[in-house]
Amino acid sequence: NCTDIGPGCSVEDTIYGYKPNLGSSAFFVAIFAILAIAQLGLGFKKRTYFYSIAIALGCIGEAIGYGGRIIMHSNPYDDMGFTIQISCLIFAPAFVAAGIYLTLKHLVLAFGQERSRIQARWYTWIFITCDFISLLLQAIGGGMAGSADDDEDLRDLGTNLMIAGIVWQVATLIAFATLVIDYVVRTRFAWEAVDPEAKALLAQKKFKGFVWAVVIAFVTVFFRCVYRIAEMVGGWANPIMRDEISFIIMEGVMIVVAVIVLTVFHPGYCFPQ
Numbered sequence: 001n002c003t004d005i006g007p008g009c010s011v012e013d014t015i016y017g018y019k020p021n022l023g024s025s026a027f028f029v030a031i032f033a034i035l036a037i038a039q040l041g042l043g044f045k046k047r048t049y050f051y052s053i054a055i056a057l058g059c060i061g062e063a064i065g066y067g068g069r070i071i072m073h074s075n076p077y078d079d080m081g082f083t084i085q086i087s088c089l090i091f092a093p094a095f096v097a098a099g100i101y102l103t104l105k106h107l108v109l110a111f112g113q114e115r116s117r118i119q120a121r122w123y124t125w126i127f128i129t130c131d132f133i134s135l136l137l138q139a140i141g142g143g144m145a146g147s148a149d150d151d152e153d154l155r156d157l158g159t160n161l162m163i164a165g166i167v168w169q170v171a172t173l174i175a176f177a178t179l180v181i182d183y184v185v186r187t188r189f190a191w192e193a194v195d196p197e198a199k200a201l202l203a204q205k206k207f208k209g210f211v212w213a214v215v216i217a218f219v220t221v222f223f224r225c226v227y228r229i230a231e232m233v234g235g236w237a238n239p240i241m242r243d244e245i246s247f248i249i250m251e252g253v254m255i256v257v258a259v260i261v262l263t264v265f266h267p268g269y270c271f272p273q
Contacts, residue, residue, distance in 0.1 A: 002077050002204040018243040020085075028252050032063040035259045039266075046268025049074030053260055055099040061092030062255060083146030090162055090228070091138040092254055094131055094169060097221055099262060101127035101176060106271065108183060109196045115216035117179065117185040119232070130172040155236065163232045170225045177218065201271075210270035213261035215240050224254040264268075 002009035011019055036059035043052020068084030075081070101124070110118040118126075141161025148155035187194060201207050227250035231240045240246065 021075045025066045025069040026221045028066040029063045032059040042266045048268045058092045058095030061088045065089035086146045087142035090142045094135040098131045134165045134169040146202045206270040210265045213265035216261045217258035220254040220258040
């Protein structure tokens with residue numbers, strides 16, 4: 001029944017067991033806000049609306065989530081701060097993943113649909129639908145867990161939904177990677193049949209930068225999701241959940257790196273096709 005730190009209500013008794021670091025939380029709010037503005041600006045300038053809006057929404061969710069952690073720095077028992085950060089930080093990376101998924105369709109169109117297992121247009125529909133399911137599960141679960149107060153059954157249900165959403169997201173990422181690798185291998189073995197314009201595109205440094213940016217973003221989002229599963233399956237207040245350094249690195253830094261590379265090597269400049 002604690003509502004603030006005081007006699008009999010120490011910071012160690014909270015779910016996280018610490019006051020969220022103010023400096024790191026403020027940094028993440030600022031960097032994600034800047035990246036959201038940059039993505040929106042580039043998106044409207046280069047007309048990559050869906051890609052940039054998806055990533056910008058992820059950045060906005062991250063900024064709001066870290067705002068919740070700033071509230072929790074002042075009072076680790078604050079229910080509103082806890083609900084904001086658990087809800088927003090758990091599902092915001094799904095929007096970044098959506099931006100990554102969008103790239104496959106355009107890569108297939110550029111290098112030839114005939115070597116793809118499915119038609120290029122279906123990549124967007126399939127993976128965005130899967131991403132939406134993940135987003136929905138994580139958002140509902142986060143809201144339930146954050147508003148559960150002392151209702152352990154509701155919190156456990158919310159936790160299970162969040163875990164299901166993240167596991168679904170990991171499965172979707174693995175399926176995406178499998179299709180990408182399959183397409184790359186099939187294209188490499190049929191390189192003579194690839195359009196000369198596509199070959200010229202691959203020779204450009206800026207396009208290579210974009211490809212590596214997508215790879216780096218994929219890996220960092222994937223590692224973040226695996227970390228979140230490990231963090232959640234141990235139950236509330238487990239040792240991983242109470243380790244702020246690992247949270248800062250695996251949740252915050254991973255997504256910052258993903259969004260930075262997707263912004264610096266924006267497809268509007270590096271892959272206008």
